[in-house]
Amino acid sequence: MVGIKDIAKRAGVSVSTVSNVLNNKKNVGEETRQRILRICEELSYQPNVAGKALKSGKPNTILFNFSDFDRSFYLKIINGISDYVNDNDFDLIICTDKSCEKYMNSSLTSGSIILDKKMQDDTLTRLAGENYPIVVLDRIMNNQYIKSVVVNNYEPMYEMIQGVIDRGYRSFGFVGGPEETADNKERYRAFRDALEANQIQFQQKSYFAGNYREKSGYTAAKILMLSRELPDCLVCANDNMAIGAMKAFRENGLRVPEDIAVTGFDNCDLAEAMGLTTVSIPNYERGYIAARYLIENIRGQRNVETFKISAKIIFRSSVGSKKQDI
Amino acid sequence: MVGIKDIAKRAGVSVSTVSNVLNNKKNVGEETRQRILRICEELSYQPNVAGKALKSGKPNTILFNFSDFDRSFYLKIINGISDYVNDNDFDLIICTDKSCEKYMNSSLTSGSIILDKKMQDDTLTRLAGENYPIVVLDRIMNNQYIKSVVVNNYEPMYEMIQGVIDRGYRSFGFVGGPEETADNKERYRAFRDALEANQIQFQQKSYFAGNYREKSGYTAAKILMLSRELPDCLVCANDNMAIGAMKAFRENGLRVPEDIAVTGFDNCDLAEAMGLTTVSIPNYERGYIAARYLIENIRGQRNVETFKISAKIIFRSSVGSKKQDI
DNA sequence: TTGTAAGCGTTATCAA
DNA sequence: TTGATAACGCTTACAA
Numbered sequence: 115m116v117g118i119k120d121i122a123k124r125a126g127v128s129v130s131t132v133s134n135v136l137n138n139k140k141n142v143g144e145e146t147r148q149r150i151l152r153i154c155e156e157l158s159y160q161p162n163v164a165g166k167a168l169k170s171g172k173p174n175t176i177l178f179n180f181s182d183f184d185r186s187f188y189l190k191i192i193n194g195i196s197d198y199v200n201d202n203d204f205d206l207i208i209c210t211d212k213s214c215e216k217y218m219n220s221s222l223t224s225g226s227i228i229l230d231k232k233m234q235d236d237t238l239t240r241l242a243g244e245n246y247p248i249v250v251l252d253r254i255m256n257n258q259y260i261k262s263v264v265v266n267n268y269e270p271m272y273e274m275i276q277g278v279i280d281r282g283y284r285s286f287g288f289v290g291g292p293e294e295t296a297d298n299k300e301r302y303r304a305f306r307d308a309l310e311a312n313q314i315q316f317q318q319k320s321y322f323a324g325n326y327r328e329k330s331g332y333t334a335a336k337i338l339m340l341s342r343e344l345p346d347c348l349v350c351a352n353d354n355m356a357i358g359a360m361k362a363f364r365e366n367g368l369r370v371p372e373d374i375a376v377t378g379f380d381n382c383d384l385a386e387a388m389g390l391t392t393v394s395i396p397n398y399e400r401g402y403i404a405a406r407y408l409i410e411n412i413r414g415q416r417n418v419e420t421f422k423i424s425a426k427i428i429f430r431s432s433v434g435s436k437k438q439d440i
Numbered sequence: 441m442v443g444i445k446d447i448a449k450r451a452g453v454s455v456s457t458v459s460n461v462l463n464n465k466k467n468v469g470e471e472t473r474q475r476i477l478r479i480c481e482e483l484s485y486q487p488n489v490a491g492k493a494l495k496s497g498k499p500n501t502i503l504f505n506f507s508d509f510d511r512s513f514y515l516k517i518i519n520g521i522s523d524y525v526n527d528n529d530f531d532l533i534i535c536t537d538k539s540c541e542k543y544m545n546s547s548l549t550s551g552s553i554i555l556d557k558k559m560q561d562d563t564l565t566r567l568a569g570e571n572y573p574i575v576v577l578d579r580i581m582n583n584q585y586i587k588s589v590v591v592n593n594y595e596p597m598y599e600m601i602q603g604v605i606d607r608g609y610r611s612f613g614f615v616g617g618p619e620e621t622a623d624n625k626e627r628y629r630a631f632r633d634a635l636e637a638n639q640i641q642f643q644q645k646s647y648f649a650g651n652y653r654e655k656s657g658y659t660a661a662k663i664l665m666l667s668r669e670l671p672d673c674l675v676c677a678n679d680n681m682a683i684g685a686m687k688a689f690r691e692n693g694l695r696v697p698e699d700i701a702v703t704g705f706d707n708c709d710l711a712e713a714m715g716l717t718t719v720s721i722p723n724y725e726r727g728y729i730a731a732r733y734l735i736e737n738i739r740g741q742r743n744v745e746t747f748k749i750s751a752k753i754i755f756r757s758s759v760g761s762k763k764q765d766i
Numbered sequence: 767t768t769g770t771a772a773g774c775g776t777t778a779t780c781a782a
Numbered sequence: 783t784t785g786a787t788a789a790c791g792c793t794t795a796c797a798a
Contacts, residue, residue: 115545117791128769133793143767158566163542164493165791168774175539183519186512186709193509196536207543208534210522213501216489217533219441221774240484383512387713443775454785459777469783491775494790547790 116157117165124157125150136161163222171221175205176408179214180229184327184354187382187397188229191251194401195227202409219246225408227251227401231295247411247418249404253296254420261411263404266422267297267379270393271304274377274427275349278391279312282436283346283375286316289334289359291326291351298326301351301379320345324355331355335362344374346436353378353385353392360388360432371434381428389431396423442483443491450483451476462487489548497547501531502734505540506555510653510680513708513723514555517577520727521553528735545572551734553577553727557621573737573744575730579622580746587737589730592748593623593705596719597630600703600753601675604717605638608762609672609701613646615660615685617677624652627677627705646671650681657681661688670700672762679704679711679718686714686758697760707754715757722749 118136122129127146134142135150153159167173178195180188192208199206209217214233218226218241228238229251242248242259254262275286288305291298309316322337324330331350335358338344350356356378360370370376378385381394400423410417444462448455453472460468461476479485493499504521506514518534525532535543540559544552544567554564555577568574568585580588601612614631617624635642648663650656657676661684664670676682682704686696696702704711707720726749736743 115791118793119791129792130770130794131768134768137793141767146767160541160545162494162547162791164490164547165774166793167490168488168494168776168791169793171774181522183515183522186515189509189512189515192536196507196509200537205539205542206536208536210518210532210534211526213531215486216531219486221441221488221490383710384713387710441775444777445775455775456777456779456786457784460784463777467783472783488775491790492777494775494792495777497790 115162116159117162118159120157121150121153121159124153167221173205173222173224174203175207175223176405176412177214177217177223177226178206178208178229179210179226179233180208181210181232182230182326183210185380185382187380187395190397191229191401191404194398194403195405196401198402198405198409204409215241218248219243225249225412227404227408231292247408247416249408249411251400251404258416258418259411261407261418262420263400263407264420264422265297265395265400266424267300268304270425270427271301271379272308274391274393275305275308276312277427277429278347278349278375278377278433279308279314281433283433284314284436285343285345285347286314287320287322287334287338287345287348288316289322289324289331289348289350289355291324291355293323298351305349324351326352326354328354328358328361331358332362333358335359339363339366339368344368347371347375347377347433349377351379353380353382353390356390356392356432357382357384357388360390370432375433375436377433385428386430391430391433392428394426394428396425399423441488442485443488444485446483447476447479447485450479493547499531499548499550500529501533501549502731502738503540503543503549503552504532504534504555505536505552505559506534507536507558508556508652509536511706511708513706513721516723517555517727517730520724520729521731522727523724524728524731524735530735541567544574545569551575551738553730553734557618573734573742575734575737577726577730584742584744585737587733587744588746589726589733590746590748591623591721591726592750593626594630596751596753597627597705598634600717600719601631601634602638603753603755604673604675604701604703604759605634605640607759609759610640610762611669611671611673612640612642613648613660613664613671613674614642615648615650615657615674615676615681617650617652617681619649624677631675650677652678652680654680654684654687657684658688659684661685665689665692665694670694673697673701673703673759675703677705679706679708679716682716682718682758683710683714686716696758697762701759701762703759711754711756717756717759718754720752720754722751725749 118129118132122132135147225247227249248260250262322334356376378390378392381392385392444455444458448458461473551573553575574586576588648660682702704716704718707718711718
């Protein structure tokens with residue numbers, strides 16, 4: 115591995131001169147600068163991140179942490195983050211498991227974006243600090259170094275359910291996501307509130323606990339079909355589960371929406387093709403905005419007010435128009 | 441940031457003792473060990489990766505590099521890599537742009553998996569070495585430190601086209617991916633060979649250059665529809681473009697497969713929902729295998745023979761059965 | 767304009 | 783069983 119020393123030796127100068135050239139310092143002669151740069155090129159020198167980090171400790175690098183590979187829209191979030199980061203001369207590294215703690219707060223990265231429910235609140239509280247801002251995408255936290263960029267779940271879910279009710283649907287089932295997640299709680303609350311506002315009863319037996327994966331929606335639908343009476347509409351806390359449910363219904367010869375309507379949340383790629391009524395989240399923008407706030411915070415422009423991303427309701431064929439039984 | 445020094449001071453021992461404890465060395469008294477571990481816990485000490493890397497330079501960490509966010513199956517590859525890596529006590533960091541060179545060969549990672557056509561062959565040749573094996577997923581390279589794990593494109597593409605021909609289709613259009621990629625070349629070659637073997641002519645005007653993105657398939661289909669005669673079947677070098685093409689056809693009132701059949705390659709999530717005939721690549725396994733070979737190579741078990749992953753053809757409704765005009 | 771030298775957090779060698 | 787110290791590659795005062 116060729117290092118700053120090798121360059122210095124070859125150029126017949128000291129290491130500090132090389133360092134100065136590489137860091138665009140002014141105090142170095144033009145001729146020397148050219149010579150050194152040429153040699154770096156020749157030896158295809160790559161600065162050693164570790165050495166650099168250890169000494170200066172202000173790397174233009176941020177970290178993104180996620181761990182759910184079933185949620186394909188995560189790629190769009192990464193895309194948004196990546197674009198903002200590139201445009202601002204930062205680098206991005208992504209971690210998919212607990213090891214990311216090693217890269218947080220060490221001198222290797224100067225801030226993190228977190229979208230991983232396995233990451234605990236108190237870990238984040240510990241890692242965040244004056245010199246290490248964090249942006250969380252999957253929860254709301256009150257901490258002077260942590261900013262939350264979250265999807266506004268309540269209003270669109272409420273409105274979507276109201277829309278479904280307006281179309282004549284009267285009885286509902288619900289497939290929830292992981293119960294501890296803020297997203298799921300908010301979506302469920304909006305669902306219940308919308309029902310209540312319309313004097314529609316909801317029984318606990320119509321609640322199915324899922325985990326945001328397709329299979330859990332599939333299973334929920336299978337179980338639901340065993341019961342005596344199907345609800346008019348099955349509301350799912352996300353698209354994956356809604357799609358799983360639709361597949362289960364179709365496999366059993368039930369028609370969507372004639373026999374049962376289905377709604378999701380996310381507007382994932384598949385949602386359009388499946389004709390799923392859902393809430394569309396602008397994920398690319400979500401990543402982009404998260405990166406923007408993180409880098410602004412890194413640059414000292416402190417702002418940790420919770421930012422809510424607004425979403426859009428999309429009615430598709432999985433919800434029809436139900437005639438009232440009068 | 442609490443470091444090894446702080447722990448040492450608090451415990452009233454030297455830094456080397458702390459280091460020995462943290463690295464499970466035998467030469468330290470049980471009582472001291474316990475005390476030090478407790479203090480690490482209390483101060484929630486995190487070892488500084490940079491310092492560690494700088495000194496020892498054998499990190500149990502590998503790097504994955506990709507940059508195409510439109511290909512949602514990349515998440516499955518990452519999932520496979522992540523799982524293997526975790527099971528083998530390695531860490532994974534992911535990079536989405538050129539900055540990844542900084543993490544390759546520096547003491548920060550001990551090997552890389554590359555799936556990024558922007559990464560050039562000679563860069564890889566330069567970075568790979570005795571102590572830095574690389575696995576490439578998107579090309580075949582001959583280098584004693586670089587292993588290729590690639591999808592076998594030729595046979596399944598050939599067979600799929602033969603299957604389409606057997607179903608009575610006789611004239612073809614082709615939407616290619618980025619022309620420089622090995623995948624695209626191989627898929628196109630198989631396509632042409634299959635046609636030739638069946639004495640079917642192919643004219644250059646029926647070739648459309650795309651970039652693997654949905655939009656380019658959409659555009660190709662739009663252009664195709666302007667021409668006087670539609671082929672029986674439009675073969676696309678990947679699913680995204682095939683889906684774009686299907687959307688364009690449908691928007692213009694053409695039925696798939698009655699008016700024109702369409703095939704893809706990848707079997708992405710959407711392919712099933714769209715009824716697209718395609719080739720299924722086991723992506724999770726692809727990532728898993730890549731990680732396995734990389735870590736084996738890191739551990740000194742040198743093996744750089746090209747590994748070909750076999751794929752499976754899936755006929756769906758986008759290809760029907762065409763009556764012969766006799 | 768250039769060079770010398772200290773120090774970042776860690777591990778490793780060797781002496782106590 | 784422990785501790786002192788050099789070294790990893792780099793940046794940065796400060797001296798020349």
